[in-house]
Amino acid sequence: MKKQIKKWSLRLIVTCIFILGLLIGIVLNPILLYAHSSADGNYTIYHQQQLNPSFITRLHDVDKLLQSGELYSGSLKLSVCINDGSYYPKLIQTIRGAAFGWGFDKEIVLAGNMNAACNYLEINGYRWNLTELLAHEATHCLQFNKYGLLHSNPVAQIPEWKWEGYAEYIARKNKATLIKNITHMLEVENTDNNNWIDFDDSTGTVIPYYKSWLLVQYSLDIRKMRYDQLLKDNTEESALRNEMMAWYNANKR
């Protein structure tokens, strides 16, 4: 009997390792679940339907945003997985939880309904600017590329506002100044906002990301820190927010 239990336990362990290996293999090789792939510059785009040419234009705009940041690497090759019928985005959603998109290792994965021509991705009536979403997720890939898996989130447990705020900072480079952003934040906070804040282009973001973005914008643009320095800095989030608001009240007009 003991021998039987040992035998079946061993079989179960081998099966689990096999399934886990298979899952990791699929996650790192999206081509297995897509009908088509197209290449442009450092990007390989995986898709089921015909690719809208506007999508390539969006990727070129993403490159311009990424080049403005200190983590940019011109040699990093990225995969972009579109949600147009493949099971792949659903698989990533099962593993990572619901989101507009995900960025990890060298993979950018999109959820929702994309409109590349009008430059947005929509979920349940909420729209995220497509160029800025791609730049956000690509920035996570740059973080992985610079710091490695063990020193990136979720493993490294970097404060969420530094991890997500930097991705928003790079992605929203062309948006308003910090003073205008804080004013907008204060206005929206006093409304029934459902945790969502809109930009002028009728797309938006979730409020925790917006607040994280403001803190990173304050640290990098006003405090003149580098992102590397910000990661090492021990200032508490609440203390930094108080400092930022004191700066805002002294400088708003």
Ligand SMILES: [Zn+2]
């Ligand atoms: Zn993110």
